[in-house]
Amino acid sequence: MFRSYIYLVFCALALTFSTGNSFGQDPQYSQYYAAPLYLNPAFAGSDLQTRIGANYRSQWPGLDAQFNTFSVYADTFLEQYNSGFGLMIMNDVEGAADLRSLTISGIYSYELRIGESVYFRPGFQASYIRRDIGYYENLVFANQINPEDPFGPTLPGNTDLSGLGEPVNMLSLSFGGLLFTENLWFGASVHHINQPNQSFLEDESLLPRKYSAHAGYRISLGHGAMKRDFTHTYRQRYFVPTLNYKRQGPFEQLDMGAYLYAEPLIVGLWYRGLPYKPLNSESNRDALVMLLGVSLPTGLDIGYSFDYTVSQLGIQSGGAHEISISYRFPDRNPGAPRLRETLLPCPKF
Numbered sequence: 001m002f003r004s005y006i007y008l009v010f011c012a013l014a015l016t017f018s019t020g021n022s023f024g025q026d027p028q029y030s031q032y033y034a035a036p037l038y039l040n041p042a043f044a045g046s047d048l049q050t051r052i053g054a055n056y057r058s059q060w061p062g063l064d065a066q067f068n069t070f071s072v073y074a075d076t077f078l079e080q081y082n083s084g085f086g087l088m089i090m091n092d093v094e095g096a097a098d099l100r101s102l103t104i105s106g107i108y109s110y111e112l113r114i115g116e117s118v119y120f121r122p123g124f125q126a127s128y129i130r131r132d133i134g135y136y137e138n139l140v141f142a143n144q145i146n147p148e149d150p151f152g153p154t155l156p157g158n159t160d161l162s163g164l165g166e167p168v169n170m171l172s173l174s175f176g177g178l179l180f181t182e183n184l185w186f187g188a189s190v191h192h193i194n195q196p197n198q199s200f201l202e203d204e205s206l207l208p209r210k211y212s213a214h215a216g217y218r219i220s221l222g223h224g225a226m227k228r229d230f231t232h233t234y235r236q237r238y239f240v241p242t243l244n245y246k247r248q249g250p251f252e253q254l255d256m257g258a259y260l261y262a263e264p265l266i267v268g269l270w271y272r273g274l275p276y277k278p279l280n281s282e283s284n285r286d287a288l289v290m291l292l293g294v295s296l297p298t299g300l301d302i303g304y305s306f307d308y309t310v311s312q313l314g315i316q317s318g319g320a321h322e323i324s325i326s327y328r329f330p331d332r333n334p335g336a337p338r339l340r341e342t343l344l345p346c347p348k349f
Contacts, residue, residue: 055322089103182343
């Protein structure tokens with residue numbers, strides 16, 4: 001019964017968000033710093049090394065209306081131009097209607113030194129987005145739901161909507177900025193500034209702008225044990241409180257929590273939601289997120305996180321599972337002087 005209810009409601013909402021005067025919502029990652037180019041274009045080349053990575057998220061696997069998101073990215077930094085370049089490809093599949101979104105993004109950033117160990121990075125992103133409905137026959141329309149028996153069989157309805165099965169192609173433009181010091185960072189981004197039309201019909205349905213603000217502070221916990229390698233340095237230990245605020249259309253969320261880094265192990269715990277600000281008279285609670293990851297000296301980072309759902313869907317939804325992996329290629333000239341000694345202090349997950 002619960003699955004049938006979710007199925008009907010989700011399919012109706014999926015169509016509503018895709019047509020008419022609607023509000024759509026971009027995919028999200030709980031490990032938002034493990035998807036840096038998706039979070040903010042200013043992160044392109046921020047490691048000053050060539051980097052590749054991949055992210056996978058499965059949300060609500062216990063329901064028919066689950067979400068699956070997969071993305072890959074690569075970025076690098078050209079020191080002679082103070083510029084970072086990135087490429088990101090994302091595929092997102094939503095719910096029983098199999099609403100698919102393919103995004104291909106080109107990203108550019110520029111690094112400025114504005115003070116002693118203080119840097120600012122503006123970034124720009126241009127994205128091609130293609131959306132289509134995989135299973136048109138799975139959609140349930142509002143006029144097919146019996147208001148006297150919403151959990152019962154669907155009714156015959158007028159589903160002859162011309163053009164609904166045709167894919168939608170969009171160009172989206174986004175900007176961002178990142179300010180950081182040795183231990184502090186603050187970033188902000190605006191995606192879909194041009195608000196492209198996402199409607200599957202012949203009317204207009206603008207993709208809402210997505211606003212994000214993210215910040216944190218790295219607190220040193222002193223040196224750990226000596227590394228067993230040729231560097232003869234100590235293992236790093238940090239405590240890093242962070243937050244990430246997002247708003248798109250009527251939807252708002254706040255991720256707030258902290259990471260503990262005892263090289264090479266990283267554990268994290270944070271909360272997502274805005275319980276003091278209800279949405280459509282419903283409590284705006286989402287999930288508790290738990291993370292376990294490793295950051296190896298070879299440049300390989302691997303993370304796994306689980307979202308424990310605290311919204312009305314409950315844990316029977318299956319929560320969300322997320323895996324991230326990235327690799328930083330070693331410097332070609334490790335002995336050469338670097339543009340800056342200050343490393344970006346934000347966590348890798």
